[in-house]
Amino acid sequence: MLSERIGKIRSTILTLEEINRIIPKEQITYDVEANSHKSPIIRHAEVVERLFTSIAINHIPGERIAGNNTSNYSPRPNHLTNEELEEIKRYPKGVFKEALTAMDERIFYVWAFTQGHIVPDKELVLKRGMNGIIEDIESRLTDKTLDRNGREFLEASLIECRGFLRYTGRHAEWFGKKAKEAEDGGKRKYFEDLARVCGRVPANPATSFREALQSAWFVHIATMMDDVANHSLGRIDQYLYPYYKKDIDDGVITKEEAKELFFEFWMKLNLGYKLQELCGLKIGVRAEDPDSVGVIDEGSYDLFDNRDGFSWLSLKYINQENHTDNGQVLDCAGLDGEGNDATNDISWFVLDAVDELRIFEPKPVIKYTDKTDKRFMRKAYGILASGFGLPAIAFDEAGERGLRRCNMFDEEAIVNHCHIGCIELGIPGSSYIDPMNAFMNLPKIFLIALNNGYYEGRKVGLELEAPRTWDEFINNFYLQLDYFVGLYTKTMNDASPFFARYFVRPLISGLIDGCIESAVPVDNGGARFWTKAVNCTGFSTAVDSLFSIKKIVYGEKKIGLERLREVLDKNFEGEEDFRLLVKNRIPKFGNGVDEVDELAKEVSSMYAEIVRKYKTTKGTSYRPGIYSFYEPIKNMGAVTGATPDGRMAGEVLSLNSAPYHGSVKNSLSEVLKSVTAIEHSKLDNASCLDVQLNGRIEPEVIEYIVEYLAKRDVLFAHFTVVDRDRLVEAQKNPDRYQDLTVRVTGFSARFVVLPKDTQDEIIERSYWG
Amino acid sequence: MGMTKRGENNKVCATELNIFDIQRFSWVDGPGIRTVLFFKGCNLDCIWCHNPESRSFDRDLLFYADRCIGCGKCVDICPNGCHAFSEGRHVVRRERCAGCGKCASVCNAEALEIVGKAAGVDDIMEEVLEDMEFYGMSGGGLTLSGGEPLLQPEGCFEILERCKKRGIHTAVDTAGYVEWSSFERVLPVTDYILYDVKTLDDEVHKKVCGVSNRAIIRNLLNLKDRDVNLIVRIPLVPGVNDTREDVLEIVGLVGGFDNLVKVELLPFHKLGRSKYEALGLAYRAEKIPVPDREKVCALRQHAAGKR
């Protein structure tokens, strides 16, 4: 049961209007042109410093952890000059012609700067305090051999770190004043405590559980000022535990009190989701807040439109306006340094928070191992079976296996790995992995292979000789794939240093191991572990299409390649019977058919091999992932012609490694057999299974599936338990189903707020998202 | 139906069963994760039946009109002239159909489907064994369902015995309207009986299921002291058995059984309606409402023995 205090905070924090009533809307400005002689990184630092020094202090009555982010906070003012902005807009024109063609065809997307997707080292701040980090930077600055870039980065970082401490110090002052004004002793003590905690952290090392939570929360706010969103929290149960344990041992806090404080922290992380719900979920469309002040680009823009330099920046400008986050993954359980089960009381608090608060942010992930406390897992299964799509389950061993394949991370880091953004694997506090990128459109690459390098008569890929055998055919597909991955990585290697000049995060860089030492910001390669990823989209659409070719063209010889091309070019017009033949009569991935599963395994492995061949600007290998979310599969599907799996032109592509919707004809056993035929650890950047179960589910059923997956090479699974009838009902009567929740790759959402087409997608899917 | 054939070298070939489906990964047909084998043919005629294709012992032809693209291939291939187009509409003359399946095999649209097949025990076992891993971790196994499996007692025995030899948990889902000897045949190789009980009121039973419930109740009572676990399942149908009294009456009948595991309620739903259409049969449950959630929850409490 929630205490009355927590219940009140919950209702305040979940009603954005209420927070915004407390915090007046404000507008902070920065004169870029007057500062144009400074470099962009210094201007960025000054802008962030200005936010830190002038944003209004706010407080929700009763809360013991200070500070709330809000949409009323001033947008971060632009730090780039008009000239620089023009240069950014011009950038795409200078890129290789082939790359622009590929992007126009939506064969891949380049986001040269992905927001967030990094785990700043909160543990470090807890241990050393921001003062410790400032000391490090200052001492690094005494190095006379530093070049201008290095010096400016460290100076920028220093400006922001000091600004950050002014922000937290202002909280201490504000609470101090409140304490003086307080009429009764209880109130006074309450504010004095807040003032004392804010006076100590994050400047100094945390000495108690409350200070640790406060410090971690302040750092989280600071990262949202410096960057945008998608900042994961890492292994929160591990780095908070020592402070909790000490307080319990010293008798200064009870378990119940600690849990309440933890709940407060949890609720603060929800604001981003709340805002997202209010402003619309669509990625690529500017948040529709009529009062929002455009920072750079006045109009709305499409993230997947490659003509504008800014669309090369992922979600950069969408959320920067409100300093909230909705990609806050955090990890719990897993193994400790000695290889024992790391589940502790904080891990349990995580599940309690999910169970009792029932909010969608943050998004916990359980690092599952065969040593993980069974009771703990059972509680998680119970929550999942109740229909709430959290927590996600990640398979630690496969994750480690995957990270080892990168030949980059050391063993200690591998054991300590966490999830970043949505499902991507990384190392807290020391890795930059830029995991959300490319979305290689496999079905379209397949079509280009089928047309020997052409798409609708336009030369897009490699001109290759017409294949005579199946082996030659699939080989051509791999050659085209290789070509496009090469093109993508070449483009990325050119774009990423260019954009890193302008889009910077000096404070966050200071919290990533390696950056201060090398005096290089994280986006330029400063992190100890630095790499980038190539994800692909439409995996099973491509596999089904390839299998179809294998069967009907080279196997049963029902149709020649030439004729097949004609049929597809005409989008099956007048050939409905043939379309149904390939759709219904040729086995599809997801039905446990060995031959198809083998092909899926081969394609995924080859894809991984191809991606790893290519090197980043730092010389590390790109990391492969089979990963997409709804926007790319719709967006890329829209410009991808008919495929020989029976999919019509323009239809959506398959999601992640899931079977194409509607193609699963058998039971979950067969689906599981198929999807586990893929060696997911080879796709170590990200590969996710979305298990959708219909009807009433006992928690044990989820347990069995998890145990089955754990024995195989699977990285990550989401579970959504839904009642199909209820979804249809909910679509008709949204008012009555406000609390119905679904979980699909990377987001949990209330079903009723999703756009209609996404709702339909979810209803359509039988078992897999 | 179960018959034993002699093979060439005088070895006993596997019995063939008249079935219509095998479904894997079920968690609602007995303990754990189970494979369910659906037998074809039933001797009850429940008006709410959601598996109308399970009732006839013969093969059924299902036609889904909304999927038909009018290609006409079925018209050409049917030896008995069952398919025809009249005024642009596809008409199926089922009375002529011999169930040969030729039309379904050429229909790419999956508008035609033949339901019912003779399957050998070996083939069935092969599929059953696929999910050994799930049975092992969950205590699941094979459930015979239908239709009425116990109308093929020899086939049931053979497949259940094979399962027992492999250490697979076994269950039989029956409506109980069979000779007691059929129960005797399978009991030695059956761990669970899922026993469907509709109502104890014989007049009502005759009206909604087409037969008297006397034999059903007698067989149920016979199971009392037998070495088999019993789950009693009540298909909850508004207007037939959805009052507290209805449920308590059935619970009262079996409440004293030592081998009773639980009484389950299976709320009526209309998901089977499209199959009636496909079979060219009238749907008789149109007027029956779907029981509402709260009521089902409350009745489940009663079924669990809480008054």
Ligand code: SF4
């Ligand atoms: S074969 Fe199928 S699609 Fe063609 S006319 Fe017959 S039922 Fe319709």
Ligand code: SF4
């Ligand atoms: S099953 Fe055979 S007899 Fe029956 S309609 Fe089809 S082709 Fe004709």
